[in-house]
Amino acid sequence: MTESPLASLGRRAKAASRVLARASTAQKNAALYAIADGLARNQAQILAANAQDVADAQAAGLSPALVDRLLLNEKRLAGMAADTRAVAALPDPVGQEFDGRVLPNGLRVARRRTPLGVLGVIYEARPNVTVDVASLSLKTGNAAILRGGKETLRSNLALVDVIHAALEEAGLPADAVLYVDNPDRALVTELLRLDKYVDMIIPRGGNALHQLCREQATIPVMTGGIGICHLYVDATADQAKAVEIIHNAKTQRPTVCNALDTVLVHRDVAADFLPKMAARLAPDGVELRADPTAFLILERTLHASTDSSPFTVHGLRLTPAGPDDFDQEWLSLILGVKVVSGLDEAIEHIAQHSTGHSDGILTETYTHAQRFVNEVDSAVVYVNASTRFTDGGQLGLGAEVAVSTQKLHARGPMGLQELTTYKWVVLGDGHVRE
Secondary structure (H helix, E strand, C coil): CCCCCHHHHHHHHHHHHHHCCCCHHHHHHHHHHHHHHHHHHHHHHHHEEEEEEHHHHHCCCCCHHHHHHHCCCCCHHHHHHHHHHHHHHHCCCCCEEEEEEECCCCCEEEEEEECEEEEEEEEECCCCCHHHHHHHHHHCCEEEECCCCHHHHHHHHHHHHHHHHHHHCCCCHHHHCCCCCCCCHHHHHHHHCCCCCCCCCECCCHHHHHHHHHHHHHCCCEECCCCCCCECCCCCCCCHHHHHHHHHHHHHCCCCCCCEEEEEEEEHHHHHHHHHHHHHHHCCCEEEECCCCHHHHHHHHHHHHCCCCEEECCCCCECCCCCHHHHCCCCCCCEEEECCCCCHHHHHHHHHCCCCCEEEEEECCCCCCCCCCCCCCEEEEEEECHHHHHHCCCCCCCCCEEEECCCCCCCEEEHHHHEEEEEEECCCCCCCCC
């Protein structure tokens, strides 16, 4: 039977994964540093390829959020190189032993970290994922088959060229990172069923992609990355700090999964806090989708401050929240706002509407913070901090391959340890079981 092109990639990746599994830390780090250097050395070619992708995306009418995701510039490329070097500087988890002990019968047992094998990563308009996945996969001894979106094909191929050159420079197989350059969507389904060669599927994209992977894969799927993120402003919150935290969480990069989607405000401070928050967000052009109580407070405030329409002031737009607005990952400068009676209602709202990604409380009351942390069942829970820190680099992982909202194997940003499994190692001296 003739082998399909994708099956051929799988076979090659599997063979490369066996070589990577026994590669030394020094050899893997050499490849990572070579990737970082190659990004800088080939900056002009990478950015030229990306400019073509961006132009085509704009001509095709892609949303500003998607165009922002696929955009590369000197700063973002430098950040990718820095993240790659940070991964190289981190301890190598492969071979680490833990939970070691000697049993009463004298057997020595421990668990030892090992690579997963071959990762199949399906993603959309984010060329940075190409380098993040390659870096983390190489450090953990995993091979990777990448399938990016057609809108970033030129950018991804330019980045893969850099990665392949770095692998060869370090004496590692170029097949350790393979890219599916055919945009045919049927290949996604084939990849999801390539269980003979692929050990884990990691989707990076919208809800439809995650749903497809869950339904079609015959391989374990690590899903997540869909963020409907909340911050609750408690009655005792430091309002000056809360305003700045919300501004950062919403506007610092609104097109990513850890950007803020909904603010919940305690009713005792809503009349005082909401106008302050609106004033801080207005210069950035944020639209507020407000529940009836919040809308009334803000409408009165805005009407009192201008002779123009009460719905648009100084770049801020105020809109009544629709029935589905609190179930939206906005990925844009839109923010849901709701007034709640207190901590109980805030926790209940998050339980009903959160995707379990990143949620936080802004409070000066220790017991409220502890209850929120204990009862909100999200991958990352914050106290007095922006949700934008749900990021592998920001949490000390160097980079991340994805943010998992599952509860098995890995949860939250998936860094080095999350891309390993373990084997039991048992050392005996002629032991037999009675």
